[in-house]
Amino acid sequence: MSWEDHVTNDTRNRIDKVRKKKEYLDKWKRRESNYLLLFGVTLVLFIYYILYMTEITEQNIFYAMVDIITNLAYVLIISVISLFYYFYLEARNKVKKEKEKYKEMRGEIIKHFQKDWYVNEHSSIRDEITEMMEDEYDIDLRLKSD
Numbered sequence: 001m002s003w004e005d006h007v008t009n010d011t012r013n014r015i016d017k018v019r020k021k022k023e024y025l026d027k028w029k030r031r032e033s034n035y036l037l038l039f040g041v042t043l044v045l046f047i048y049y050i051l052y053m054t055e056i057t058e059q060n061i062f063y064a065m066v067d068i069i070t071n072l073a074y075v076l077i078i079s080v081i082s083l084f085y086y087f088y089l090e091a092r093n094k095v096k097k098e099k100e101k102y103k104e105m106r107g108e109i110i111k112h113f114q115k116d117w118y119v120n121e122h123s124s125i126r127d128e129i130t131e132m133m134e135d136e137y138d139i140d141l142r143l144k145s146d
Contacts (some may be wrong), residue, residue, distance in 0.1 A: 003128040006125045007125060011112065011129075014105075014108065014109050015109065015129065015133065017105060018105045018106055018109055018133075018141075019133070019137050021098070021102045021105055022102060022137055022138070022139050024098060025095065025099060028091055028094050028095045028098055029095055031091045032092050032095050035087045036088045038084045038088075039081065039088050042077070042080060042081050042084060046078070046081060050068070106140075106141065109141055110141055113126045113130075113141065
């Protein structure tokens with residue numbers, strides 16, 4: 001018999017929700033790092049191209065700026081770089097929001113497990129649940145602090 005046979009549907013639903021929230025948060029964290037990587041790589045490549053592949057750096061700074069602004073290819077590359085940075089900022093904000101929601105949900109489950117009647121009668125079930133969640137999903141349900 002598994003622990004799922006001994007807990008209420010409410011407990012199972014809470015555990016499923018926190019597991020799904022953790023997966024969702026991890027997905028946004030990956031997106032955030034991917035967008036940052038794309039932004040950084042395109043920016044470095046663009047700067048390298050401007051410095052070493054063109055004659056822009058040999059010109060006066062004002063002529064170089066005018067040359068960059070009036071060249072459609074440069075404007076498109078700068079737009080793509082700006083777009084990657086915007087996507088990174090959006091993903092970072094989403095990660096912050098989702099992390100707060102995840103912490104709140106995790107805290108609710110920890111409070112639910114620490115109820116006196118639940119701990120006294122079913123502490124072994126609680127231990128099974130916390131071990132399974134920690135092993136399979138990397139979610140700590142023992143301590144409230146992060």
